Amino acid sequence: MKLAFLLPAWLTGLLLPLLLPGLPELFWLVVLLMLAGLLALNAKARPLAVLLLAMCWALWVHHQQLGERLAPELEGQRLLVEGRVHGLPEPTANGWRFQLRDARLVDTGQALPLLRAHWFAGPPLAHGEFWRFEMTLRRPAGMSNPGTFDYEAWLYAQGIGGLASVRSGELLLAPDSLDLHGLRTRWRDRLAQQLQARDADTRLLALLVGDRSVLNNADWQVLQATGTSHLMVISGLHVGMLAAAAFALIGLVFRPGWLAWRWPSLWLAAPLAMLVATLYAALAGFAVPTQRAMLMVVLVLLMRLAYRQPGPWQVWWLALAAVLTLDPAAPLRAGFWLSFMAVGLLLLGLGGRLLIKGWWWRWGRSQWVIFIGLWPWLLLWSMPGSLSAPLVNLWAIPWVSVLVVPPGMLGALLVLLGGPDWLLVLAAWSLETLFLCLSWVAQWQSPVNLGFPGWLNWSVGLLACLLLVSPLAPLLRIPALVCLLALAWPATPRPAEGQLWVTVLDVGQGLSVLLQTREHALLYDAGARLPSGFDLGEAVVHPALSRFGLRRLDTLLLSHADSDHAGGALAVTSRMRVDRVLAGEHERLPAELDASACQPGERWEWNGVPFEVLYSAPPPAPPNERSCVLRAGPVGRGVVLPGDLGIRGEYQMLGQPLAAELLLAPHHGSRSSSSYALIRAVAPRWVVFSAGRNNRYNHPHPQVVARYQELQVEPVYTAGSGAVRFAMDEHGSELIWRWREHARRFWHE
16 A cells, blocks of 8 residues: 555554543553554555554553653652753753753662752753752642643653752762763853853854753743744754755765766765754754754655655655654644644645746745744644744845854854854854844734634634645635634633633642633732743733633732732733733832722622622731732622731621632631631632642641531642633532643643
8 A cells, every 4th residue: 555545544643642631551552453453454444554553652652651750659759869960951040950860769779760850049060960969859740721831741742750859969970971962061161161252142052052041031032023933943944954055065075077986976975964964953952843854854865865756745744754653742842843834834835836936936935834824833832923924034044044054053163173263253243133133123013922712713724824825825815814814713712691700720839810701801810920030920821811812801900919929910911901900019019010009898890790809908917918809709609819818817807798609718728827717708619729739838738628628618729620710600600620631631640
């Protein structure tokens, strides 16, 4: 049977297991293998046999990878661990983040999986160093919310089996061998030293050795706003370009009549071009885009050596199959889809017309094809887009490809060989000039953030994008443009008239709650901004609001000014329209928020749902006691949101009608809150504890949990359930979903 039928079946079989909420037992793999063997006897059923065989391979790999995770009994334990630093450590705002390989427990010698560790205020580390650490170990887990980055999927795709927080460390041995990552470290340090000595732009290291830590948040914002993020990593474009340059150079030098070479120059040029592509991809740590480019280069050159002319689609499919077979978890990374889809779109949009159009037409159309065709994939991964990307990339790609990467690579080679550094400095100056131009463009527009429109709208939009870039575009342009609107108008559900939806987001040790009526939305708190610079408002709250189809908020109510409640507010207000901001401790908040004081007794009604501010202690009360307490929904049927209120404030509210179906546990369930008096006054059916997993404050306190259970209140934990949504009206209430269960895949805890 032709490869054209078997290859899609193989790819489908490799992808299907990623949809499973849990992996089947190994017994079923044996059953599938036997079934595949029987189907293979029938020629017409062989594609199905290939699909089942691919599923068995992927399931086996996933079983092995899950089996390498940190043992559950080590969760939250502080232990002595020895291991070797692996890869390029990344500096953070308050320490270092790095991977630890060949790790083991000092006391028992038990082997540990690959760990991703963070050392607060730790010293610089280098690849290959052998350390003894005192660290707290955790299984790979993250926050679980609609529309947000799946950290657990990313960890799984990276092969990371555990997380660690370093308390202290002792260097035992310096690097004892020089492997690929060791060379990367040495080259990075040598080039960084040379660039810093000449006061040159060190961002060039991102393109030379794949060190993305040299780019700060402001740099990434500029790149996102201009759609040029792909330029500042070792990408497939650069791999292919260097391989082509090496191939052409060798072919030129060893062509007949120049040097004595008995065999065709192809037999020297092809292996050297493959070597160049492999080495440059290795500098990027074999990221998926560089894997794709390297494999496509190798496949093309191998077929050339066999004197065959492969079709571009044939090479694309084979490279896709090779990456997926070697790493069935690769599709869990956005780079996999963006890289392969970009190349596929170019093949679809430019195929068959390269010889009848001019160079400028091909170059301009390629930017149009990528701009249109990648929008569905950006939305799928909740990534921002840029309206200026086609025009910017029209000149930015040649700039990097001609004025930055070639002189940078040649200059780096000269420096590493002890030669002059003027070419390296010239490349750094060229890159700095590019960033100045990009920053100017970024001032005039912000990245475009559109929520995921739902699978039906997404599928319609994807079909529209494919039609617009295909040869059929002249015939179907009008209907395709109409269908394209499906991406911008998500079909998101809304509460009914008189109904209230309460969505408690999973923001770790913090709080953020969305209250929705049919036509209005209120956000109560916006999560934390951590000392490391990680902003929950940017990373979790705003993407979730976008996923729910919200473009504006009627009210942002910040209970008080503590960072775990108000830290993410600026990120939210800078990305979407907010009509008004209310707050307890409004005077402590940034002036940019223009917050007004929370006034007890203030009432309003949206779509038949009443809202009332119940309490906020005036100054000079302690910060937690100044929390703005909100009740939403009918008395006895709604929700009470008390912020970080303590027992003192709870008793101050007892004279008011507090009965509600749902209570957000005051102060994340701390021991100094949730009095018997408050619980009896509210008499909730559920209590939600918004607290981080294994947090250092021991929230929620076991005594507090026992108190709620004693009074027949069902506890819900965002650390275990992820985001949760409740629906309420005058007739009753229900827990609609727990996001971790709703969107569960086998790699989730």
